[in-house]
Amino acid sequence: MSVFSTYPDNLSQDMNTDRDGSDASTRPAEDCGCGPTYPDNANNNSKPTANHCSIVMGGVLTNPSLSFNDGVRSVDFVLVWEAGKEQASTREAFEHRRIFERNLEADGLQLEREAPENCHGLNFVKIHAPYAVLRDYSEILKLRMPMKECSKIRKGGRTNAILSAAMYMSKFSALKDAPEKTNSFLDRLDSFWESIMSKLRVDPELFPERKHRLTAIYSKDKEYLFDTSSDCFWTPSIRSRIVQFILDRKKFSETSTDDFAFGVARLIDNNVYSAAYPLHDGDLKTPGSMRHLLYTEWASVSTCLKYQPLDYIKDYFGVKIGLYFAWLGFYTHMLIPASIVGVLCVIYSAATVYSNQPSEDVCNYNSSIKMCPQCDYFCEFWDLRATCLQSRFTYLFDNSTTVFFAVFMSFWGACFLELWKRYSAEMTHRWDLTGFDVYEEHPRPQYLARLAHVKRTQIYQYLAEWLTEKELLRTQTEFDDSLTLKIYLLQFVNYYGSIFYIAFFKGKFVGRPGNYVRFFGTRQEECSPGGCFLELSIQLAIIMVGKQFINTFVEMMLPYLLKWWYIIRTIGRKNTMKSSLQWVKDFKLVDFGHMGLFPEYLEMAAFPLAPLFALINNVLEMRLDATKFLSCYRRPVPQRVNDIGVWYRILDSIGKLSIITNGFIIAFTSEFIPRLVYQYTTGSLDQYVNHTLTDFNITVLDYPGYWNYKDGDDYEHTNWYWHVMGARLAFIVVFE
Incomplete structure (x- = not known):
């Protein structure tokens, strides 16, 4: 059974035009928020603003290289193959390209082939999705599309009664302008606050606010509901998504026995094609395109203190990347109170470091106390007074404020997730994702191919699962979530294994x-x-400062190096490839690929300055990531999701784990509990250090620990040791 005998059944079901088209909402369209705007009041005295549609479609309408040679049909996708590459020039490769492109044209896509002379054997296949294809696949993919204005929607020559009533009630919105008795001081305070926030918000002239419109799942038999005549009804993001859907599922072989002979991804793996990508809507330095607008007004480091134009980021890159930047911005804002509390804790610790009695005892001991060597070879006896500086430095992060900060961060973590759920729900409603169900997502073509083999033979099933994928995941969302979880677990061990070793074992x-x-x-x-x-504090500082700096530097420089290497590998070191054509410029960029988008959640209990460094890192990372996506990578195909996926479950699990680890670190790694027990017993911390030392073999040699010497060179724990152990366990119970 072939994958293509399985998949058309799904297509025929999706192509059923008897679906109910009444699934409308007052949310903005999925990938297009343009169209007619509604007045703010009955008199329509609102100040006109820039057209959102002209920003989304500006580059397509003004850049000739984004169209076919006729200047009318847009270039929605580009395929590239290299004549100078041996694997791309074989007879089999030519046959695969011929069959694949023939199947694309049979499905309604229009192709235009070009081989510019100065491109060193590069052949470009430009793809355009005509109106009929857009209609068919908008229905198959169940895209939510913007509807017409209320006054234009008629059925059977009569205006919809509900919409008429809504328009009538809108006349009373002027009642909101009724004067209210207010406090002049509060008005001045509100005006002052508004003047500050206006400098942080995005410029409404450059990024006009999107107007909310009715949307519904597109249906061809109810097309009278939709404003299909609008220039931005099918935006470049929607067009590239539809074309990618087709490219992933078309066969390139007439052999009926090869169920995996389909999809542009496999053709690229076999070097039949070199690349497949949608186009950016213009050059970085040429005004008039959305790419240039985002690069100058969002990706610039000079705008790092301003809010992000999330609606326009979503329109350009898609929902998945839009949600990433929304999450990163929310996380950065939430780090502000945590950073303030952490800095205050460190300031308090620095102000009281010379009043810490245990540190003063170490630094001001009258007699020289010798400590046992710390290793078998090459280690000498050492003087306790030599650890004066380390003792004072340890106090900066190991004092009573450590417990306060750990408790605060536990509450902060819980509040962070709850507030993110609220903010995420707002973004989901704003971007029209509430009706998205992962079970309605179309199966991955690889899943269908494997499913066909499962039905044919059980032996090949196990072999295919072992050699290709360990899990039979139906949708791309499930596949991405599973892959993200595995990568995170591996990185978690790699990053934090040393921290757990120092905290609990060393x-x-x-x-x-x-x-x-x-x-x-x-x-x-x-x-x-x-x-x-x-x-432990030093190790956390290395991770939060050193590794963050190195990773940021590598993430920023690596795309430029890959871009340089990709050009050299394609055309050679001595050749150049200069062209004003957008599809040639984008070929020189790096493929977006499967990139990890969400940053890792770091443990912050023992290092109060961690939120501050994370805040500084995130402020810069938002703009550096934006620059990288716009200048180094090809434009990704938009992917629709309804949340941040498995990352929320990861953060929730890490948040719960952090509470447990915080308690154990304070109880067993910190000296807080032993000091607390000693102070409760004696009333002060005088002679605390001397109390924790034990004479070894009745000499001047001391060994740090809680041991009691007995006759016959026998040692055992003292009662005070067990009191401390009981206090540590009690603290964990109370803390949790």
Whole structure:
């Protein structure tokens, strides 16, 4: 059974035109918010603003290289193959291209082939989706499209009664302008606040606010509801999405036994084609395109303190990337209070560092206290007073404010997820995603191909699952979520394995002098003289500052290096390829591919400055990512999702895990609990350091730990040690 004997059944079901077209809402259209605007009041005295439609379609209407040679039909997608590449010049490759392009034309797509002389053997196939194809596949994909104005919607020569009533009631909106008694001080305060916020909001002249319109799932038999005559009814994003849907499912072989001989992705893997991509709507330096507008007014670092034009980002890149930047902006705003609290904790710690009695005891000991060597070889006895600086530095992050900050971050994490759910629901309604159901998403063609093999033979099923995909995931959303989860788990171990080792294992099972715990004959590693908490803080600082800086630098420079290498690999080091044609310029960009979009959630309990560094990083990362997407990568095909996917479940799990780890770090890694027990017992922290040291073998040699010497060189834990252990366990219960 072939994949193409399975898939048409789904298509025929989706092509059924007897669907109910009444699924309308007062939400903006999925990929197009343009069209007629509604007045703000009955008298229509509102100030006219720039047309959203002209911004979305500006580059397409003004750039000749975005059209076929006739200057009328738009270029919705481009296929590229290289005549100089051996695998692309074989007879089999020519045959695959011929069959594939013939099937595209049979499905209604229009092709135009060009091979510019100065492009070193590059052949371009421009694709245009005509009106009939757009109508058919808008219905198949169940796209929500903008409807006509209320006054234009008629059925059987009569105006819809409900819409007429709504228009009549809108006349009373002027009642909102009735004067109210207000407080002059509050008015001045509100005016002052509004003047500040106006500098942070996007310029409404450059990015006019989208007007809400009625939308409905497109249906050809109810086309009278939709404003199909509008220039931006089918935007470039919708067109590229429809063409990509077709490219992913067309066969390139007439052999009936090869169920996997379909899709442009496999042709690219086999080097039959070199690239397949939609076009940017213009050059970065040429005004008039949405790409130029976003590059100058959004991607610039000079605008890093301003809000993002999320509606226009979504219109250009699609919902998935739009939600990423919405999440990143929300996360950045939420880091502001966490950063303020963290900085205040560090300021308090720095102001009281010289009043910390344990640190002063270490720094001002009258006698020299010798400590045991920390390793078997090359380690000498060391003086306790030598750890004065480490002791004071440890206090900056290991004091009473540490517990307060950990509790605050636990509440912050819970509030962050709840507030994000609220904000996400607002964006879902605003972008018309509430009716999107993952079960209505079309199956991946790879899923259908494997499904055909499952029905044919069980043996090949197991072999195909092992060699290709471990899971039989039906939709692209499920596939992306599963892949994201696996990548995150691998990166989590890679990034935070050292933190868990320092926090919970290092220095915890070393034994004592004369009876050290050894694994494979090797003595276990001890913490540095400053303690494990100091090492943990340093490690977090390295991750939050060092790794963030390195990763940001690599993420910014890598696309430029890939772009340079891609051009050299294609045309050679000594050749150049200059062209004013947009489809040639975009070929020199880097393929967007399967990129991870959402940043990782980092543990912040033991390092109060982490939110501040994350805030600074996010402010810059938003603009650097925007620059990278606009200048280095080809325009991605928009993908519709209804939320951030598996990332919410990851953040929710990490938030719950962080509460547990915070409690254990404070209880077992920090000195907070031992100091608290000692202070409760004695009333002060005087001689606390001396209390934690134990004489070894009745000499001047001291060993850090809670051991009691007995006759016969025998050691055991003191009662005070068990009191501290009980307090630690009690703290974990209370903290959780």
